[in-house]
Amino acid sequence: MSVLSLLIFLPIAFSVVILLLPENLKGYFKWITVGVTAVEFLLSIWVYLQFDQHTEGFQFLVQKDWITLPLGSLGVASIDYLIGVDGISMPMILLTGLVMFIGSISSFEIGQKEKAYYALYLLLTGSVIGCFVALDMFLFYLFFEFMLLPMYFLIGIWGGPRKEYASIKFFIYTLVGSLFILVVMIGLYLSAIDPVETALQTGLISELEQVTPNLISEIQRLLAEGRLPSEQLVHTFDLRFLPDPNNFLPESWLHVFSNISIAGMGLRSWAFIFLLIGFGIKLPAVPVHTWLPDAHVEAPTPVSVVLAGILLKIGGYGLLRIAYPIFPEAGSELAFVIAIVGVVSILYGAYNALAMNDLKKLIAYSSVSHMGFVLLGIASLTSEGINGAVFQMFSHGILSAMLFVLVGVLYSRTHDRRINSYQGLASKMPVYTALTAVAFFASLGLPAFSGFIGEFFTLIGGFNSLYFPKWVTGLGVLGLVLGAGYFLWTLQRMFFGKFWSRYEESVLSDLNTREKLMLFPLAILALIFGIFPNLVFDVSNQAVNELIKLFV
Secondary structure: OOHHHHHHHHHHHHHHHHHHOOHHHHHHHHHHHHHHHHHHHHHHHHHHHHOOOOOOOOEEEEEEEEEEEEOHHHOEEEEEEEEEEOOOHHHHHHHHHHHHHHHHHHHHHOOOOHHHHHHHHHHHHHHHHHHHHEOEHHHHHHHHHHOHHHHHHHHHHHOOOOHHHHHHHHHHHHHHHHHHHHHHHHHHHHHEEOHHHHHHHHOOOOOHHHOOHHHHHHHHHHHHOOOOOHHHOEEEOEOOOOOOHHHEOOOOOOOOOOOOEEOOEEHHHHHHHHHHHHHHHHOOOOOOOOHHHHHHHHOOHHHHHHHHHHHOHHHHHHHHHHHHHHOHHHHHHOHHHHHHHHHHHHHHHHHHHHHOOEHHHHHHHHHHHHHHHHHHHHHHOOHHHHHHHHHHHHHHHHHHHHHHHHHHHHHHHHOOOEHHHEEOHHHOOHHHHHHHHHHHHHHOOOOOOHHHHHHHHHHHHHHHOOOOOHHHHHHHHHHHHHHHHHHHHHHHHHHOOOOEEOOOHHHOOOOOHHHHHHHHHHHHHHHHHHHOOHHHHHHHHHHHHHHHHHHO
16 A cells, blocks of 8 residues: 555544444543554655655656546546645645644543544544545545535534534535535536546557657647547546646637636636635635634634644645646636735734634634735745745644644633633743743744744745735735734733733643643744745745746
């Protein structure tokens, strides 16, 4: 079994193992989960170390025929188990391994229905990894939809007082977004072919070893001239072939030169907008962000860690993996609009964070603001901006996980997340205060921390962009000022001054060993990636430059 398949199916297999174990062994459930996620983290590090940053295309590629269905005059439907890694997905896989491991340690606080919880947690782990390595759009969609199920139950069963509302809202928002993606996926399937499988089907070659660039060009020429029998056309969801306009049927809806339009806009532009909505909900971007604060407030700490650290990144990743490579002309046409949405997300999220008294809501709205930088960097269509967006997703995954663990530490002691319930905590919880300061300063973009690098490069990309005016990016800079405002104000109110709390001093003990084990590595990584950003940039740059070529 390939290492990528192992990353997907190891946690899924052990989720079944946990379900089969008797209840009298429930003390082992958490240790099994920690062990599996630790192996996942080590495997992701191994993949990162083996990744060749100078190689174009996808690495660790695995392709197996899964579904092949002849449909007569409609051609042949082909769906493959196709997985691989490039410079855009590699940082996300490493991040997933880290955050899922931290989340499993944080899950020790779960005290009810442990078998179901840990089984769902491992199921979610495999589904998220599947999203980041899938290179067949149908397979990606399968994992994208499948991860809704465990997350819905993790919030709905183990969440707070309004957990049912939050879980249903999360599910409906994401499901509606996935329906937009589904429509585009069907349209792409009807419009595009796999030139390699079509060559096999038509008998031009007898085995895959005979495939050459000239052969693919010949198939594309015959397709353009309408000389390939329709029943021998192999329709595909392969994300390696969908970005090439030469693989589209000449009269298809989503062909580059299709003259079909709705409301004065071509179908390819509509398809891009549908993908933008679907992945924008997941990101989340304003105005489709409202599910996030509710989900974070009601979710238990480890689920908030995973939600902020990993699941939001699937929105940005989907744009870079699917929307922009397949519809680059629509991405450039709508760059100004997307940049405006990004800036609005930055400012709106920051202004809301300023008004919050609940720590979880503050961090949730700060996530909306930080994901706005991702959208701005992607919209710039520059190497700096997109590399910055990838780095921002990676950095935010580390920092948001750290922030939610910190909130969980306080909540576990007092069951109160209100900022005005505490003052002068530094005198009673000095280690906790120091780590909170690190997380806050890193998140507000202090140089030497990873948060600074991501925001800095997305802003450079925005200012260098040819697709929207510089004043748009200038407005985004205000987000840095507002971020400093809500983080420093919170730090001042909660940790400095004379000690006061609604709760007894004895309750507010400093960090224990388990909490230090989660927080110290995250703080160190925020510093390491801030000082050595090339640990991510060297990996992502090759893939980003290949993507940029589509817009030239």
